Amino acid sequence: MEKRPWPQVENKDFGDAAVVIIGAGIAGMCTAIDLIRKNNCRNFIILERGSGIGGTWNDNRYPGCCCDVPSIMYSFSFEQNPNWSRKYPGQEEILNHLHAIAEKWGLYRHTRFNSAATDARWDDEEMKWKTTVKICGDKDSEYSSGYTITSDFLVSAVGQLNEPKMPSIPGLDSFKGKIMHTARWDWSYDLEGKRIAVIGNGATGIQVVPELVKVASHVTQYIRTPGWIIPRLDTSVSTLQRLAYQYSPPLLWRHRAEIFTWMDNTFKKVVWNPENPESKMARQWNRALLQATWPKDEELWEKLTPDYPPGCKRILFSDDYYPALTKPNCSLEMRPISRITESGIEVEGGDVEEFDLIVCATGFHAGAYFVRAIDVQGEGGRPISDIWRHYPQALYGISLESLPNFGMLYGPNTNLNHSSIILMIEAQSNYISGLVEEVLYAKKLGLPLAITPKKDRLEEFNEMVQEKLKETSYSHPTCNSWYKSPDGKRVVANWCGSVVEYQTQLSKIAWSDYDVKGAAAEVVLKGKKEKKIGRVVEETMVSNMALATGVLGAVAVVGGCLLHANGYLRRFQRR
The missing domain is CATH 3.50.50.60 (FAD/NAD(P)-binding domain)
Structure with a gap:
């Protein structure tokens, strides 16, 4: 068997991985692909409690199910689909597209289906995550009812809309x-x-x-x-x-x-x-x-x-x-x-x-279900129920107080109601990959590392978000939506600005936002204030007229060069 240097090597130990990703929907797939593309890492495990890839597009199969975002926007920037059959694609077509991406990037061999993460605990001494997995499939459960995975980083990609909400109607x-x-x-x-x-x-x-x-x-x-x-x-x-x-x-x-x-x-x-x-x-x-x-x-x-x-x-x-x-x-x-x-x-x-x-057709349990029914405990055994005892919040919707080496996709205040959520997910996955890169480097050196957001910075960010949201229609007094907390006093689901503003916010990691601990901390920081990770620029930067003028100009230049070269060649041939 070919021997490859860590972290290129895949999982040698069933219960150990560099990264554990909970959820095999669009967010989990994007994170996994970024680990491959940007971190050259295949030492990860995707846990999926269902029987297939696709998340919401695997769960929702009702008649007429389709996307309400134009199909051209509903794909990863690095896997744009030129073959959508309709302006608004149906569930089956979207799911088939996701299956093709999973096959292309080899995600199936990393995914454990019918495997529900029931709890995840940060080990302060080892500086690692211990995630307990319950096996849901009948045949697989004959081998074992469950097990624990140790990882250096934990990613929650369960989304906001995955627990169906039945109506509270008598009878x-x-x-x-x-x-x-x-x-x-x-x-x-x-x-x-x-x-x-x-x-x-x-x-x-x-x-x-x-x-x-x-x-x-x-x-x-x-x-x-x-x-x-x-x-x-x-x-x-x-x-x-x-x-x-x-x-x-x-x-x-x-x-x-x-x-x-x-x-x-x-x-x-x-x-x-x-x-x-x-x-x-x-x-x-x-x-x-x-x-x-x-x-x-x-x-x-x-x-x-x-x-x-x-x-x-x-x-x-x-x-x-x-x-x-x-x-x-x-x-x-x-x-x-x-x-x-x-x-x-x-x-x-x-x-x-x-x-x-x-x-x-009564929607989902939102807000408190950002990590679904998973008992997450961080530093000192602090449960997420205590971290979110008032309202769910996270730094940039990604990093949580008291949860080191943890990243969340589609978390608090990152939902959209006007565009493709994939645009937000890509920015989050890119940001998480930047954090994971440092943890992988520390692991390669054999040194522990823990990256945790500072409480004051997290609160400062969320206060800014809430102040901006007060000016929006989400906070209108006649507006009653799942975007709000149960008491209606806070918008906990939606982002407060444009997609470009969010992508720009996540285009770099400011180390002043985090407490970085462990023997590898000095190696990682080395006096650096920030880490630039960039973003995908998809918005139009020039008008169609300017673009057309530029294309015509380029054609004219090329044409002029060809004519000049042709004239020179003729003069040379006459000699």
Whole structure:
């Protein structure tokens, strides 16, 4: 067997690794690939409690499931996909794309499926993480019910939206029919001819209803508050366009840059000022859709118009949701649900409707579930429940107080509601790779190293974030969303600025932000104030006109050179 120097060597010990990554979704995959690309390290283990790669795109398989971000934005910058079939890709196409990336980078051999991390504890003496793994698969559990992995660095890539939230409605457990959450869809259940209730009207609710209406005898959707819905304008991507992207990648990069820049700039205008032209345009688009769907029903227009500003919650995109509500086998119920009976749903006023199936499009447990049901304990055995006893917060949404050599992706205040979360994840993964690089170097020297954010810097950063968020539509008094803490006093999920601002913030590691301990500390720092790690620049830096002028200028220069060379050659031949 070929012998390679550490850390290029892969895991020689089943219970030992340089890095443990919890979660095999987009965030975990990105971190793993960065370890390979930037740290030349394959000494890592990915723990995935499910049976496949893909995270949310492996979990969510309900009818109509698709992305509400343009497909050209929904891929890693280093693995841009020129072959999306539609402007907005469906779940299966996205999952297939992620499978191809996992195969290309050899991630499967590092991933342990049906393996749930139940707790992770920092060992102060060894300066290492001890992660306990519970084996969920029946066959694998015959060998062992669980084990512990020792690692030098721990990465949480579990995301914010992975624990389905069932509605708190009296009588839910008494229903004799079928109940399923959209994130746990049972495809063995036959929908044909069934009477179906859908609870919820967020991004998932408006995607599943149009599909259910096609096969059910009747669908009733129960909603509490309407959402801002504007046209998706979904189209297929032509073969010619795909070929152009495939054989001329700069065209793909430019198109992606234009969409990225537009989305980032529009965010600033909509979220930061509910009365600006872009926000008013969203209102106008929504009203136009309502009027086109129900031309004479002004009362319904008002009922389906939110009382909160656009941007408070994620603006929803759909071409077929409102039309689905007009079908004779579909109805909308806006009266509050009183209780669920053995055979159906009773609303305020006493009316009861019977159903065969209740679909809960009711979202996920957010906020406190940044590390899911994992008992994380840091220095001195301090649990994360104590670290986050007030509100979840982290330095740049990544590093936590009292948790050395720990990185979190898609953590507190890093969510977006206007663009691709992959853009944020790449910046976080790049930053974490910079921290891991120092830990790997220390390990290579045989010296311990612990990197922990300073409490005062962490608090300073989060106060800055919260002050900025107070000015946004997320904090509007009429806005009630999962972005906020349970008491509604703090926005704990969303970032306070643009994607570019976040990427720029993470383009370097300031060592003044951290306490660096261990015998390798002096070797790592060596009097350095910061470590530059850079960022991916995808926004448009020049206008299309300037770009075209530059291209034409370059063509002219090349053409002039060719003509000059041709003339010189002719003169030479005459001699």
